[in-house]
Amino acid sequence: MGFQYISLDEAIERAGLRMVVVGDIPSPWGEAAKGILHIKRIGWAAVRLSYDDPRIKEWAGQRSGPVAILDREPPRSGWADILMLAERLAPEPSLLPADPGERALMFGLAHEICGEGGLGWSRRLQLIDAGLRGEGGFPQPAAGYLARKYGYRPETAASADRRVAHLLRLLSGRLQRQLDAGRPYYLGDGVTALDVYSATFMAMFAPLSEDVCRMERWNRRALETLDEATSAAIDPILIAHRDMMYEKHLELPLAL
Ligand SMILES: N[C@@H](CCC(=O)N[C@@H](CS)C(=O)NCC(=O)O)C(=O)O
Incomplete structure (x- = not known):
């Protein structure tokens, strides 16, 4: 569409x-x-x-x-x-699990990806911190603007690093248990909004290739900045799940 x-x-x-x-x-x-x-x-x-x-x-x-x-x-x-x-x-197809418990779990996990203090938020703080230190991340002027806007403080950089690693492991742990049960999605048997969030937020760690996601060199370089601990926390199943989502449910190339 x-x-x-x-x-x-x-x-x-x-x-x-x-x-x-x-x-x-x-x-x-x-x-x-x-x-x-x-x-x-x-x-x-x-x-x-x-x-x-x-x-x-x-x-x-x-x-x-x-x-x-x-x-x-x-x-x-x-x-x-x-x-x-x-x-x-458009109630159908619903992107919410039908089971009330699973639905609550979905909102909880989605908050951990999209909400304040969540994966995207903490990753942004990581990329601001790297940018301000001149070690990759967002280019300096953008890093300064985002730092003021999204509550960056140098002393919280380490806790953002920990949050990112914990949340990546939380997601891959859940996905692995589902895969072990023969299920390719985060919850139950079908696609939910949580699958969409996980797939799209991987762009902050491993952006899609240039042929399907064209962007300026410095933006790509920013998103690809990875320290050792973050890199170690990215289980390849998160990227494989992202690829499956783009192949089956989402639209390529991205229109940015
Ligand atoms: N309001 C959104 C989060 C939106 C957000 O963080 N937007 C960023 C995404 S990169 C943005 O607009 N950045 C550019 C800017 O702030 O100028 C939510 O709470 O779900």
């Missing part, structure tokens, strides 16, 4: 579902939201996040991505709010 990029003016004017997305880099929150809409075959129009037009903040309520806006409803920027909006617009 493809989507079209439109101008901010057009997006503000038109009805339906529009989503502000970060350009030039496979932002995992944005790629997850795109993936959910794709699986559910929900039509939408994309607006690239711009840093020079004040109206984006007025319209979307913030200058970050993704922000999903349906008709005149309030903007939704949280991963769970975007997921629930998609479930409302």
Whole structure:
């Protein structure tokens, strides 16, 4: 299910579902939201996040991505709010487990990937820290901007490293138990939003190849920055699961 990029003016004017997305880099929150809409075959129009037009903040309520806006409803920027909006617009196929216990587990694990202090958040702090030290990661100006915006403090860099390694192991442990039981997905027998989050957040560790995910050299270099402990915590089954998800459920090439 493809989507079209439109101008901010057009997006503000038109009805339906529009989503502000970060350009030039496979932002995992944005790629997850795109993936959910794709699986559910929900039509939408994309607006690239711009840093020079004040109206984006007025319209979307913030200058970050993704922000999903349906008709005149309030903007939704949280991963769970975007997921629930998609479930409302297209209940089938559902990306939530039918079993209530598994559903609660899914939201818990998804929070550990997408939420504040989760895998994506902690990985971003790692890449900011590396950038500020001049050891890979985000280029200096971007690292400085993100540091101020996302609560970076040098003294928390070590705890971000630990969080990243723990969470990668939490995910691969669960996936391994499922694989041992002959199940390729994180929960039960079918694909859920958790599979989408895991697959898209791997972009922060091992981005997809240039032929399906074109981006500037420095962005790729940033995302590929790995210290030894993080590298050791990336079980190849996480990448194999990512590849399976892109092959069977998500769209390639990425349209950034
Ligand atoms: N609001 C999202 C997280 C969004 C987020 O972290 N967005 C980043 C993704 S790279 C962003 O917009 N970065 C660019 C910027 O802040 O300028 C959620 O809570 O689910």
